[in-house]
Amino acid sequence: MLLHLLAPLADEHIIFNLFRYITFRAVAAMVTASLLAFIFGPRVIRWLRVLRFGQVVRTEGPESHLKKAGTPTMGGLLILISTLIATLLWADIANRYVLITLAVFVWLGVLGFLDDYLKVVRRRSEGLVGRYKLTGQGLIGFLVGITLLLWPLSTSVEPTWTSLPFVSDYHINIWVGLFVPWVMFIITGSSNAVNLTDGLDGLAGGLTAIAAATFAVFAYLVGRVDTSRYLGLMYLPGSGELTVFCVALAGAALGFLWFNAHPAEVFMGDTGSLALGGALGTVALLLKLEFLLAIVGGMFVVEALSVIGQVGYFKYTARKYGQGRRLLKMAPLHHHFEKSGWTESKIIVRFWILGLLCSLIAFSTLKIR
Numbered sequence: 001m002l003l004h005l006l007a008p009l010a011d012e013h014i015i016f017n018l019f020r021y022i023t024f025r026a027v028a029a030m031v032t033a034s035l036l037a038f039i040f041g042p043r044v045i046r047w048l049r050v051l052r053f054g055q056v057v058r059t060e061g062p063e064s065h066l067k068k069a070g071t072p073t074m075g076g077l078l079i080l081i082s083t084l085i086a087t088l089l090w091a092d093i094a095n096r097y098v099l100i101t102l103a104v105f106v107w108l109g110v111l112g113f114l115d116d117y118l119k120v121v122r123r124r125s126e127g128l129v130g131r132y133k134l135t136g137q138g139l140i141g142f143l144v145g146i147t148l149l150l151w152p153l154s155t156s157v158e159p160t161w162t163s164l165p166f167v168s169d170y171h172i173n174i175w176v177g178l179f180v181p182w183v184m185f186i187i188t189g190s191s192n193a194v195n196l197t198d199g200l201d202g203l204a205g206g207l208t209a210i211a212a213a214t215f216a217v218f219a220y221l222v223g224r225v226d227t228s229r230y231l232g233l234m235y236l237p238g239s240g241e242l243t244v245f246c247v248a249l250a251g252a253a254l255g256f257l258w259f260n261a262h263p264a265e266v267f268m269g270d271t272g273s274l275a276l277g278g279a280l281g282t283v284a285l286l287l288k289l290e291f292l293l294a295i296v297g298g299m300f301v302v303e304a305l306s307v308i309g310q311v312g313y314f315k316y317t318a319r320k321y322g323q324g325r326r327l328l329k330m331a332p333l334h335h336h337f338e339k340s341g342w343t344e345s346k347i348i349v350r351f352w353i354l355g356l357l358c359s360l361i362a363f364s365t366l367k368i369r
Contacts, residue, residue, distance in 0.1 A: 003092050022220060022240050025090040029244045030251035033086035037078055037255020045259060045266045048072035053120045071264060074116045075256065076272020079205075080109045082252035083245070091244040096153055098241050101282045104140055108191055108278035111136040112270035137191055137278070141184030144282065149179060153286065154236050161234070162288045165295060165362075168232030168369035171288070186290055190281025191274045193300035196307055196332050198273040201262035203334060203348050207299050207355045208276045209253040214296050214359045215283050216246035221366070222287050231366050234288050242283055249279060262345050292365065298358035299351055306333035 003019050018024045053074050084102065091098045115128040128136075152159040160179045161171040174182055198204035221227045223240020253276070259265045268276075277300070284293035294301050310331035318324035329339035337347050 001089055001093055003090070022223070022243050026216065026220075026243045026247045029086040029090035029248040032089060033082040033248040033251035034255040036082040036085060037252050038258060040081070041078055041255065041259045041266075044075065044078045045072050048074060048266065053116075071267060073120060073267040073269040074113065074271045075260065075266035076109065076112060076268035076270070076275060078259075078266075079249075079252045079256050079268060079272045080106070080275055082255060083248045086248035086251065087245050090248070092241045095238055095241040096151075097236075097239050097286050098245055100144060100147065100286065101242065101245055101279060104144060104187060104282040105275050105279045107140045108137065109271055109275035112195075112272065112274035115274075116269040116271050134188065137188040137274075138184050140278070141187040142180060144187065144285070145180035145183035148183065148285075149176070153238070157234055157236060157288070162290050163234055163292075165292050165365040166368055171234065182290075183285060186285050186293070187278050187281045189304070190284070190293065190297065190300070191277035193297065193304040194277030194280070195270060195273040197300050197303040197334070198268060199332060200334050200338075200344055200348050201264035202257050202260050203351055204273055204276065205253045205257045205260050205268065206348070206352045207297075208280070209250045209257065210352070210355045210359050211280055211296050211300075212246045212250040212253065214362055215280065215287070215289075216243045216250065217363070218289060218292070219243040219246055219283065219287055222289075232369050233366075236287065239287055242286065245279075246283060249276070262348060292362055295358055295365070296362045298361075299355045303332045303334065306336070307331045 003025065049072050053072055083105070087098065087102060093099075111128070111133065115133060118128055148159045158173065160174045160176055162174060163171050194204055194208065197207065218233075219242035220240055221231060222233050222236050223238065223243070225235050225237075227233075228235040256266075256268065256272070260268065280297060281293065284290050284296075306328060310327050313327045314324040328336040330336055334347050334351065338344065
């Protein structure tokens with residue numbers, strides 16, 4: 001918004017020329033989102049307490065989590081609002097990359113809010129029925145896929161193309177008949193992976209901030225003709241504006257982490273986790289970096305696979321031996337380590353460190369090509 005309002009004034013005063021630079025607006029967006037989260041965090045927490053929107057803790061979970069019952073949840077609203085305001089202020093609001101990402105972000109935020117509402121207010125422990133949640137996630141993925149096919153974002157790059165990490169000037173062309181299911185899979189998978197990771201204080205928020213900041217750098221590089229050609233990346237005109245969204249998301253996640261750090265004063269709930277995961281998946285799709293997403297969000301992938309492996313192995317052994325057996329003491333993986341005697345803080349910090357390593361590996365793909 002400010003780009004359209006103030007950049008034209010550059011002819012009258014040179015200081016307004018700053019608003020034309022993505023780097024300046026990105027830093028401003030991150031500061032704005034962080035400050036909004038810092039300022040409104042206490043008020044949102046008090047509001048959630050007044051409404052008695054407290055966390056419902058599963059009795060089959062780790063015993064240490066029982067004391068968290070009643071802690072305000074739906075704090076993801078703070079991340080949503082902070083990111084939206086910062087992005088609308090500092091990004092090019094006419095940019096289709098930004099508009100599509102914001103649409104997915106808000107859609108999944110509303111879906112997550114409905115799930116949290118059913119759990120907390122209606123006291124339905126399962127929340128939104130799984131098939132309905134998947135339908136909502138799949139529907140937005142379907143709409144994004146159809147939109148990208150019918151109204152491509154770039155005239156120089158086919159909408160079905162995607163790049164490979166560690167490979168320069170090469171792309172995979174996804175068969176058009178599989179493209180929409182591919183988009184649905186990426187958005188739904190990414191959204192659910194972050195949702196599964198959100199089980200310890202600050203775990204999902206910290207990992208999301210790392211992943212979003214990483215994609216901010218890639219968005220900036222892909223959106224510039226000089227750096228993209230030098231590094232062997234696809235050049236996508238206009239995609240650089242996603243830098244502003246990504247750093248706003250990282251800033252909002254860090255601001256939320258101030259209140260969500262162990263011991264948490266508030267939880268993001270599905271309102272935040274579904275939206276955060278969907279946003280990361282959408283950014284990866286629009287930047288043609290879907291396979292890089294598996295590296296950047298490596299810890300999210302591991303957490304999701306731990307659940308899939310646990311469920312799959314349990315069902316297999318139940319059929320074969322008549323009694324289900326477990327691969328892990330409890331899934332997702334972070335609960336396995338809790339059951340093994342690791343403290344919550346230790347698990348969180350170690351997962352953050354691994355998330356940073358995933359980010360560094362992702363950056364290494366820029367030169368190892």
